[in-house]
Amino acid sequence: MQTVVITGGTDGLGRGLALHYLRQGARVLAVGSTPAKGEALLAQAATIAAADRAVFLKADLTSVSAARDLVARIESTCASVDKLVLCAQRYRLFGARAVTREGFEHSFALAYLSRYVLSHGLRKALEATQQPVIMNVGTPGVPLGRIHWDDLQLTRRYSGFKSTLQSFRANDLLGVAFAALHADTPIRYVGYHPGVVSTGMPAHLPQPLRACTKAAFTVLATSVPKAVTPMVRLLDEPPAERFTAHRATRRLPLKGQAFDQDAALRLHGLTHDLINAV
Numbered sequence: 001m002q003t004v005v006i007t008g009g010t011d012g013l014g015r016g017l018a019l020h021y022l023r024q025g026a027r028v029l030a031v032g033s034t035p036a037k038g039e040a041l042l043a044q045a046a047t048i049a050a051a052d053r054a055v056f057l058k059a060d061l062t063s064v065s066a067a068r069d070l071v072a073r074i075e076s077t078c079a080s081v082d083k084l085v086l087c088a089q090r091y092r093l094f095g096a097r098a099v100t101r102e103g104f105e106h107s108f109a110l111a112y113l114s115r116y117v118l119s120h121g122l123r124k125a126l127e128a129t130q131q132p133v134i135m136n137v138g139t140p141g142v143p144l145g146r147i148h149w150d151d152l153q154l155t156r157r158y159s160g161f162k163s164t165l166q167s168f169r170a171n172d173l174l175g176v177a178f179a180a181l182h183a184d185t186p187i188r189y190v191g192y193h194p195g196v197v198s199t200g201m202p203a204h205l206p207q208p209l210r211a212c213t214k215a216a217f218t219v220l221a222t223s224v225p226k227a228v229t230p231m232v233r234l235l236d237e238p239p240a241e242r243f244t245a246h247r248a249t250r251r252l253p254l255k256g257q258a259f260d261q262d263a264a265l266r267l268h269g270l271t272h273d274l275i276n277a278v
C-alpha cells in the first residue's frame with residue numbers, strides 16, 4: 001500500500017489530494033494545525049471506507065522543532081513514504097512582522113523552513129520506495145520576489161508581500177539544491193504552481209481583500225477537484241529528471257535566478273546553519 005504524506009492535507013489542494021489518494025486505496029497522513037479540520041477529514045474518509053488508512057497529524061509547522069518531531073513521528077509509524085506533498089501555507093500579506101518562538105520570521109518559517117526540514121528529513125523514508133516523489137506546491141515560474149541574502153529574516157524593511165514572495169523563491173531553490181545534493185537519489189522533486197484555485201485561502205485574508213479574492217475566485221479560479229488532476233498525474237508518473245518545475249499541465253524552463261544552482265546551494269548552506277542552532 002502506498003503512503004502519501006501531505007502537509008496542509010486538511011484543507012484546499014492538500015485535502016483534495018488526500019481524498020483522491022484515500023479513494024485510490026493509499027494510506028494518507030494529512031498534516032495540519034487545526035484539530036477540527038483533521039477530524040472533518042477523518043469523518044469524510046470514513047464515508048469512503050478509508051477510515052483505517054487516514055491519519056491526521058497535528059503539527060504547527062511554523063516551528064522547526066515541530067517539523068523535526070513530525071519527521072520522527074512519520075518515521076516511527078511508516079517504514080517508507082511514497083509521496084510527500086508540501087502544501088502547508090498561511091499568507092500574512094499585511095500587518096507587522098511576526099516572529100516564531102524560535103526567532104524566525106513567520107512566512108520564512110512556515111512556508112520554507114518546514115519544507116526544507118521535511119524534504120531532507122524524509123529522504124531516507126522516500127528512498128525506500130520504488131518511485132518516490134516530493135511535490136513542493138508554490139509558484140515556480142512567477143518572476144516576482146527574490147532572496148534577501150543580506151537579511152533573510154527581513155528584520156529591515158519588512159513587508160508581508162516581500163516575505164511571502166521570498167518564501168516562494170526559496171522553495172524554487174530548495175528543489176534545485178535537493179536535486180544537486182543528491183545526484184543518485186531516485187526521488188523526483190517537483191516544483192508545482194497550481195494556477196488560481198478556489199480553496200480556503202481567502203478566509204485568512206483581512207477585509208476587504210478577503211471579499212475581493214473570494215469574488216475573483218468565483219470568476220477566475222479552478223475548483224480543487226479539477227486542479228488536483230494534473231497534480232496526481234505528475235505524482236503518479238514523475239518526470240525522469242531529478243528536479244522539474246510545472247505550472248498546471250505546462251512544464252517550465254529551468255532558467256534564470258529562480259533556478260540558479262549556485263544560489264540554491266548557497267541558500268541550502270545558510271538554511272542548514274540557521275536551523276542548526278534550534
Ligand SMILES: NC(=O)c1ccc[n+]([C@@H]2O[C@H](COP(=O)([O-])OP(=O)(O)OC[C@H]3O[C@@H](n4cnc5c(N)ncnc54)[C@H](OP(=O)(O)O)[C@@H]3O)[C@@H](O)[C@H]2O)c1
Nearest residue numbers: 008010011012013032033034061088089196197199200201
Ligand atoms: N489556491 C491557490 O490559488 C494557489 C495558487 C498558487 C499556489 N498555491 C499554493 O498551494 C498550496 C496550498 O494552498 P491552498 O490554497 O490549498 O491553501 P489552504 O486552502 O489555505 O490550506 C492551507 C493548509 O495549510 C495548513 N496550515 C496552515 N498553517 C499551518 C501551520 N502553522 N502548521 C501546519 N499546517 C498549516 C492548513 O491547515 P490548518 O488551518 O489546520 O493549519 C491547511 O491545511 C500553498 O503552498 C499555496 O501557496 C495556491
